[in-house]
Amino acid sequence: xxxxxxxxxxxxxxxxxxxxxxxxxxxxxxxxxxxxxxxxxxxxxxxxxxxxxxxxxxxxxxxxxxxxxxxxxxxxxxxxxxxxxxxxxxxxxxxxxxxxxxxxxxxxxxxxxxxxxxxxxxxxxxxxxxxxxxxxxxxxxxxxxxxxxxxxxxxxxxxxxxxxxxxxxxxxxxxxxxxxxxxxxxxxxxxxxxxxxxxxxxxxxxxxxxxxxxxxxxxxxxxxxxxxxxxxxxxxxxxxxxxxxxxxxxxxxxxxxxxxxxxxxxxxxx
DNA sequence: CAGCGTGTTGAGGA
DNA sequence: TTCCTCAACACGCT
Numbered sequence: 123x124x125x126x127x128x129x130x131x132x133x134x135x136x137x138x139x140x141x142x143x144x145x146x147x148x149x150x151x152x153x154x155x156x157x158x159x160x161x162x163x164x165x166x167x168x169x170x171x172x173x174x175x176x177x178x179x180x181x182x183x184x185x186x187x188x189x190x191x192x193x194x195x196x197x198x199x200x201x202x203x204x205x206x207x208x209x210x211x212x213x214x215x216x217x218x219x220x221x222x223x224x225x226x227x228x229x230x231x232x233x234x235x236x237x238x239x240x241x242x243x244x245x246x247x248x249x250x251x252x253x254x255x256x257x258x259x260x261x262x263x264x265x266x267x268x269x270x271x272x273x274x275x276x277x278x279x280x281x282x283x284x285x286x287x288x289x290x291x292x293x294x295x296x297x298x299x300x301x302x303x304x305x306x307x308x309x310x311x312x313x314x315x316x317x318x319x320x321x322x323x324x325x326x327x328x329x330x331x332x333x334x335x336x337x338x339x340x341x342x343x344x345x346x347x348x349x350x351x352x353x354x355x356x357x358x359x360x361x362x363x364x365x366x367x368x369x370x371x372x373x374x375x376x377x378x379x380x381x382x383x384x385x386x387x388x389x390x391x392x
Numbered sequence: 393c394a395g396c397g398t399g400t401t402g403a404g405g406a
Numbered sequence: 407t408t409c410c411t412c413a414a415c416a417c418g419c420t
Contacts, residue, residue, distance in 0.1 A: 125398065198399050233416050235399070275410065291398055381412065
């Protein structure tokens with residue numbers, strides 16, 4: 123499910139669904155999801171706290187709860203929140219919040235890759251958030267250029283690295299490189315400042331567009347319960363193998379770059 | 393039945 | 407030490 127626009131969308135609807143609710147109980151069906159603290163301790167601390175607000179830092183979802191504590195959730199590939207029972211596979215409901223008003227919030231993850239952390243105090247300067255890079259619109263192009271100047275790995279791999287930029291995932295990186303006509307395997311240190319400037323701008327624009335699209339085409343029920351409608355419609359290369367490039371009509375190719383499926387137009391992207 | 397995947401980490405090699 | 411690659415995580419879908 124999640125790249126930055128999806129995570130932001132989930133946060134928006136989580137605020138609608140559970141903000142200001144008091145956690146009466148929490149059920150942890152799969153303890154290994156809780157990463158940095160014993161799950162019984164986690165439960166003990168979280169129980170009775172009120173959810174003040176929910177926001178994102180990169181692809182991490184931050185639940186701000188009473189007394190300086192933050193719950194960090196990463197959805198990874200399949201994690202999702204639901205506030206209803208309908209349509210779920212209860213087998214994959216690993217964490218269940220039960221609120222004082224008798225409503226529930228379910229964390230469901232069929233692949234069990236998603237993670238929870240509980241942090242106290244200065245959460246931005248603790249792992250895992252302390253490791254993160256910057257969002258595209260806050261990134262100084264000279265800083266980025268310097269950062270990439272010693273890297274020979276493919277530009278696509280660098281753009282996916284959350285220690286450099288946060289938010290881009292495989293889908294949007296494929297799209298950004300297609301828009302900017304950059305070959306995905308170009309060594310990072312060969313990308314010019316001018317190109318980096320455009321990469322940052324395009325990354326920001328594509329994620330804004332996706333966020334707004336997500337916001338306008340789904341309601342809260344869907345946002346919390348499905349990944350429908352977020353991606354489709356405006357993708358140019360991702361999953362378009364063998365289809366004609368919408369710019370030059372050449373066949374879109376697929377290859378592996380850094381272990382990830384990479385779609386590109388060999389004619390446009392040099 | 394085999395291959396693939398929207399994300400990240402850690403082991404191990406160079 | 408730093409850089410880089412790749413397997414692993416676990417399951418559903420094609």
